[in-house]
Amino acid sequence: LIGFRADLPFSPLDYDEEQEGLQERIIIKFSHVVAENTPKGLAVERFSRLVKEKSNGHIEVQVFPNGILYSDITEGAALRNGDIQMIAPAFSNLADQIPQWSVLDLPFVFRNQEDVQEAFEGEIGRLLFESLEPYDMKGIAFWSNGFKQMTSNYPIRLPEDFVGQRFRIIQSKVLEAQFQAMGAKAYGAPFIDVYQKLANSQVDGQENTISNIFTRKLYQVQHYLTLSNHGYLGYVVIMNRRFWEKLSPGTQAIIREAMEETTAYSNQLARAINEQQWDELQKMGLEIHELTPEEKVAWEEAMKPVYEKFAPVIGPALMNEIEILHA
């Protein structure tokens, strides 16, 4: 990190003008819903540690994992009310409130991690951050988890296998439409309830990353896993905008720096964790099927109506960027 000296009491950016502001202790409550040994859980921990180091202990990021404070359904309101200052929801959590965010949940919209990175760092990311402003939210970073896979108590290979099955989803119209297109029913529910809903047979299946399936032990209540990579689960790190604007430029710089380092680390980490937990997950007795190229084409065809339905909602600017990405 250029220009940073750990032996100075503050980061050089803060050293002169901002010293005064940093005498006061700043507490940032960061709430999330996943386990600590997940890509998001570890990224939040790292961010907290970096902020502490860079601010010489003046800024404290308090981490509340596993939905102990708020669920994915309630954390947005808590952020707006100022009860917490930072969250990192899955994109899907924003899509109903801010329709542009549906773009990241279009089925098969990203072919690989490079597509994802390009979207985060380019015009798509910029447009999406802009869309947060009117909602009093400040977009700080995009974090990766990974591609979503399907699990169920019934085998899933072809679109017709979905017919009549019930799936838990993150509450979002675009995800609902994805399952509807396959003839299945989808029910929005908080992440912390997924295990129980599967255990009680309130739903037959769900979609998630390897890491979330493994750390939530969903293999205990599911028989089948289909490696489908049909959607992407990533996070947007958000701060309460009024809180952000009240921070001194020096404090903002520390947060930005810490976040930049965390993001670079988290993107590599997400891949490594999902790979490592995939090795573990394979020992847990699920019957695993990898979608064949032909089956994938059939899924893509069946899910096409989602694009038609949501393109007008997402708007031409973002849809145009998706075309460029796919070109």
Ligand code: LMR
């Ligand atoms: C889910 O609800 O399935 C995910 O959003 C959980 C998470 O935040 O990774």
